[in-house]
Amino acid sequence: xxxxxxxxxxxxxxxxxxxxxxxxxxxxxxxxxxxxxxxxxxxxxxxxxxxxxxxxxxxxxxxxxxxxxxxxxxxxxxxxxxxxxxxxxxxxxxxxxxxxxxxxxxxxxxxxxxxxxxxxxxxxxxxxxxxxxxxxxxxxxxxxxxxxxxxxxxxxxxxxxxxxxxxxxxxxxxxxxxxxxxxxxxxxxxxxxxxxxxxxxxxxxxxxxxxxxxxxxxxxxxxx
Amino acid sequence: xxxxxxxxxxxxxxxxxxxxxxxxxxxxxxxxxxxxxxxxxxxxxxxxxxxxxxxxxxxxxxxxxxxxxxxxxxxxxxxxxxxxxxxxxxxxxxxxxxxxxxxxxxxxxxxxxxxxxxxxxxxxxxxxxxxxxxxxxxxxxxxxxxxxxxxxxxxxxxxxxxxxxxxxxxxxxxxxxxxxxxxxxxxxxxxxxxxxxxxxxxxxxxxxxxxxxxxxxxxxxxxxxxxxxxxxxxxxxxxxxxxxxxxxxxxxxxxxxxxxxxxxxxxxxxxxxxxxxxxxxxxxxxxxxxxxxxxxxxxxxxxxxxxxxxxxxxxxxxxxxxxxxxxxxxxxxxxxxxxxxxxxxxxxxxxxxxxxxxxxxxxxxxxxxxxxxxxxxxxxxxxxxxxxxxxxxxxxxxxxxxxxxxxxxxxxxxxxxxxxxxxxxxxxxxxxxxxxxxxxxxxxxxxxxxxxxxxxxxxxxxxxxxxxxxxxxxxxxxxxxxxxxxxxxxxxxxxxxxxxxxxxxxxxxxxxxxxxxxxxxxxxxxxxxxxxxxxxxxxxxxxxxxxxxxxxxxxxxxxxxxxxxxxxxxxxxxxxxxxxxxxxxxxxxxxxxxxxxxxxxxxxxxxxxxxxxxxxxxxxxxxxxxxxxxxxxxxxxxxxxxxxxxxxxxxxxxxxxxxxxxxxxxxxxxxxxxxxxxxxxxxxxxxxxxxxxxxxxxxxxxxxxxxxxx
Numbered sequence: 056x057x058x059x060x061x062x063x064x065x066x067x068x069x070x071x072x073x074x075x076x077x078x079x080x081x082x083x084x085x086x087x088x089x090x091x092x093x094x095x096x097x098x099x100x101x102x103x104x105x106x107x108x109x110x111x112x113x114x115x116x117x118x119x120x121x122x123x124x125x126x127x128x129x130x131x132x133x134x135x136x137x138x139x140x141x142x143x144x145x146x147x148x149x150x151x152x153x154x155x156x157x158x159x160x161x162x163x164x165x166x167x168x169x170x171x172x173x174x175x176x177x178x179x180x181x182x183x184x185x186x187x188x189x190x191x192x193x194x195x196x197x198x199x200x201x202x203x204x205x206x207x208x209x210x211x212x213x214x215x216x217x218x219x220x221x222x223x224x225x226x227x228x229x230x231x232x233x234x235x236x237x238x239x240x241x242x243x244x245x246x247x248x249x250x251x252x253x254x255x256x257x258x259x260x261x262x263x264x265x266x267x268x269x270x271x272x273x274x275x276x277x278x279x
Numbered sequence: 280x281x282x283x284x285x286x287x288x289x290x291x292x293x294x295x296x297x298x299x300x301x302x303x304x305x306x307x308x309x310x311x312x313x314x315x316x317x318x319x320x321x322x323x324x325x326x327x328x329x330x331x332x333x334x335x336x337x338x339x340x341x342x343x344x345x346x347x348x349x350x351x352x353x354x355x356x357x358x359x360x361x362x363x364x365x366x367x368x369x370x371x372x373x374x375x376x377x378x379x380x381x382x383x384x385x386x387x388x389x390x391x392x393x394x395x396x397x398x399x400x401x402x403x404x405x406x407x408x409x410x411x412x413x414x415x416x417x418x419x420x421x422x423x424x425x426x427x428x429x430x431x432x433x434x435x436x437x438x439x440x441x442x443x444x445x446x447x448x449x450x451x452x453x454x455x456x457x458x459x460x461x462x463x464x465x466x467x468x469x470x471x472x473x474x475x476x477x478x479x480x481x482x483x484x485x486x487x488x489x490x491x492x493x494x495x496x497x498x499x500x501x502x503x504x505x506x507x508x509x510x511x512x513x514x515x516x517x518x519x520x521x522x523x524x525x526x527x528x529x530x531x532x533x534x535x536x537x538x539x540x541x542x543x544x545x546x547x548x549x550x551x552x553x554x555x556x557x558x559x560x561x562x563x564x565x566x567x568x569x570x571x572x573x574x575x576x577x578x579x580x581x582x583x584x585x586x587x588x589x590x591x592x593x594x595x596x597x598x599x600x601x602x603x604x605x606x607x608x609x610x611x612x613x614x615x616x617x618x619x620x621x622x623x624x625x626x627x628x629x630x631x632x633x634x635x636x637x638x639x640x641x642x643x644x645x646x647x648x649x650x651x652x653x654x655x656x657x658x659x660x661x662x663x664x665x666x667x668x669x670x671x672x673x674x675x676x677x678x679x680x681x682x683x684x685x686x687x688x689x690x691x692x693x694x695x696x697x698x699x700x701x702x703x704x705x706x707x708x709x710x711x712x713x714x715x716x717x718x719x720x721x722x723x724x725x726x727x728x729x730x731x732x733x734x735x736x737x738x739x740x741x742x743x744x745x746x747x748x749x750x751x752x753x754x755x756x757x758x759x760x761x762x763x764x765x766x767x768x769x770x771x772x773x774x775x776x777x778x779x780x781x782x783x784x785x786x787x788x789x790x791x792x793x794x795x796x797x798x799x800x801x802x803x804x805x806x807x808x809x810x811x812x813x814x815x816x817x818x819x820x821x822x823x824x825x826x827x828x829x830x831x832x833x834x835x836x837x838x839x840x841x842x843x844x845x846x847x848x849x850x851x852x853x854x855x856x857x858x859x860x861x862x863x864x865x866x867x868x869x870x871x872x873x874x875x876x877x878x879x880x881x882x883x884x885x886x887x888x889x890x891x892x893x894x895x896x897x898x899x900x901x902x903x904x905x906x907x908x909x910x911x912x913x914x915x916x917x918x919x920x921x922x923x924x925x926x927x928x929x930x931x932x933x934x935x936x937x938x939x940x941x942x943x944x945x946x947x948x949x950x951x952x953x954x955x956x957x958x959x960x961x962x963x964x965x966x967x968x969x970x971x972x973x974x975x976x977x978x979x980x981x982x983x984x985x986x987x988x989x
Binding site: 078083086087108109127129134138 | 790792797845
């Protein structure tokens with residue numbers, strides 16, 4: 056009965072995917088502007104014009120499949136670092152933002168990547184995003200280094216400018232496609248009966264309970 | 280109805296509507312002919328099962344309808360009214376209903392009554408009947424009893440499909456209605472029923488014309504349109520026309536008045552939340568605590584209230600209900616059902632409540648999580664049972680769309696499970712958290728943070744609420760503690776977040792992300808200095824359905840959880856280098872549990888089933904849990920215990936296959952029951968030797984029924 060219900064929900068136009076995407080990155084790298092720009096631009100979503108920007112949703116139609124995105128912003132300051140797992144549990148994707156003019160913010164991204172891989176394994180789709188490319192002149196993180204690192208950890212790298220609205224649409228579209236692929240693969244591996252995979256929540260796999268000491272910056276480049 | 284002589288009540292579901300009730304109500308033969316108190320008692324114990332049991336034989340009546348006595352097809356419904364009997368029987372007096380004699384209407388092959396809920400029949404002075412019919416059509420309830428679909432006596436017509444198959448059911452009802460309602464009425468209600476069929480189709484194929492869709496909205500629910508899940512904007516490419524319209528509707532709907540916001544299916548977004556909106560579980564104080572039940576009487580075997588006032592109360596209740604939103608109406612229906620021990624669902628809920636009241640006593644407590652989990656599990660199972668048992672009257676499908684259903688049932692279940700237990704649950708949670716020291720830790724952490732200049736502690740860079748704002752927030756937190764519904768609690772939480780955003784906004788005017796919000800929230804939490812918040816957060820995290828936890832409500836609930844973790848892990852000015860181990864541990868467990876639950880919710884590993892126990896003159900229905908691990912044999916053993924039989928080896932479980940009593944194979948699993956089509960009907964537990972006799976009895980009644988139909 057329950058299966059029939061969930062099938063019924065999606066029956067009209069194929070499948071509906073619901074994805075949770077967590078937004079990580081140091082304060083001031085422009086996470087919020089990035090996601091505001093994305094959600095604001097396309098549908099002129101009412102939410103934006105009023106109050107909140109910490110939690111945003113977006114509905115998409117990608118190759119005939121419906122996608123509901125829920126974007127969870129996190130606080131990037133060091134003092135809130137330890138709260139990460141509370142936010143990113145059950146995420147399908149993570150967007151890790153750094154400021155191309157701020158080397159330190161890139162190192163922070165590396166910390167996040169290591170932690171995410173440890174907690175969520177390879178199921179989560181990672182996007183590493185160098186924001187503020189409008190400030191190209193002041194770039195402190197080289198394109199090669201960033202892209203090389205992303206590849207080494209199985210993440211994709213993007214360049215964006217929230218200010219100029221560059222690269223953002225591509226970033227999210229690409230992420231959605233990857234999350235859909237992951238979900239489909241998971242479905243196949245579970246057999247066809249799992250019609251509710253898209254909404255099924257994945258638990259945090261905490262494989263290691265060692266206390267989260269602050270990682271020395273740059274000490275984890277080759278992890279993953 | 281009740282038999283004054285014996286103080287035994289039997290459920291009877293007639294609405295009071297002399298306009299349509301086409302049938303002289305009379306006592307079922309088995310009751311009329313009962314000669315001993317014992318016999319009556321055993322009938323009474325059967326509750327609603329009586330109607331479908333072999334005892335309720337619908338043999339030929341005293342005056343079998345002669346064909347020439349039937350009304351000509353052209354007669355109008357008004358003509359059918361039987362003049363009031365000058366010498367009313369006590370029963371007629373009791374029911375105060377003008378009825379038609381069976382000979383006038385009983386030409387539908389022995390099928391029962393046509394019930395029309397009077398609250399859908401509004402009177403418009405100056406308009407003719409057809410007008411009224413038309414109005415009726417747009418908000419009707421037609422229910423045809425299907426006594427001959429009894430699982431215990433072989434049906435003449437195929438039994439109606441399970442309640443979930445709304446469309447097919449409507450058709451079956453249409454057919455049944457056609458056969459029994461006088462022609463003009465048939466026309467009108469046929470249209471009405473067709474309407475349902477169409478509407479039912481609408482739910483399944485949301486791409487139908489928007490005109491139809493609009494009709495559904497107006498008749499069924501003011502919030503039907505908000506189901507944009509079926510037709511998201513993202514479909515625009517595929518179906519541009521419909522979606523344009525849909526998009527507009529959506530826009531309009533978002534600007535809807537905020538009073539409706541709290542009735543919505545999903546948590547409203549912060550922008551939609553009006554901080555002064557009332558919450559369903561809080562405005563209860565305005566309602567009379569002694570609200571009359573909807574339809575069914577008081578619970579067995581207590582003496583029913585004086586008859587006259589009862590019928591007045593029912594009318595009153597019905598009139599109130601008609602003003603409710605469909606969701607609230609469902610909540611009321613479910614609540615009333617849950618209080619009626621004679622119904623399987625009522626017995627299930629009442630047994631659970633009784634058991635919980637024991638389990639919630641201080642010396643029985645184990646852990647807060649366990650306690651809340653048990654509640655959540657029961658809510659899931661009871662919800663599934665309610666949908667399967669078909670006791671909800673009218674069926675939920677006629678009141679709500681498929682998509683509103685779950686939310687409405689969820690709220691209804693909170694109402695009938697959490698509301699009565701609220702004081703005990705609160706006390707138990709407080710006790711447990713005091714015992715394990717976590718409450719004290721929270722108190723200490725809040726105090727410490729308060730002493731350490733919280734604004735600096737969390738690096739708050741934005742505007743924070745002033746004293747007045749803090750009072751408002753504290754007030755909301757107090758309301759949150761008073762609410763029993765986790766949904767209401769999370770809505771209040773969203774209102775609090777909105778207040779915080781407002782003060783942030785006052786000072787600058789930009790939009791804020793978590794970088795600014797989380798510090799402000801933590802600051803507010805410290806200033807509120809209410810350690811009980813952690814209990815509230817736990818309550819919501821454990822009892823909210825997973826779909827709520829992934830939306831906006833889930834995000835802000837997570838944020839509060841995060842800020843409380845932060846407050847607890849904050850050793851003075853030292854930056855936290857990790858969550859406390861305990862927090863990590865509990866988070867890990869919670870996450871695993873809730874994700875498992877999502878899976879198990881779809882595939883419940885146990886079901887409630889009804890078992891009819893027949894032993895000589897005694898019969899008794901109980902609702903039992905059938906766990907996946909158990910087979911038919913184990914279930915029979917369970918029955919032996921539950922029904923207290925001395926020689927379990929002499930008894931077996933049976934089910935009805937095509938009206939024939941069939942032993943349940945010992946290796947039957949709960950899944951098999953469903954594929955056998957048994958999930959909705961009770962199993963029978965009786966002495967193995969009784970088997971033959973009972974079969975014979977049923978064959979006999981089958982003959983009777985066939986004769987009656989011919």
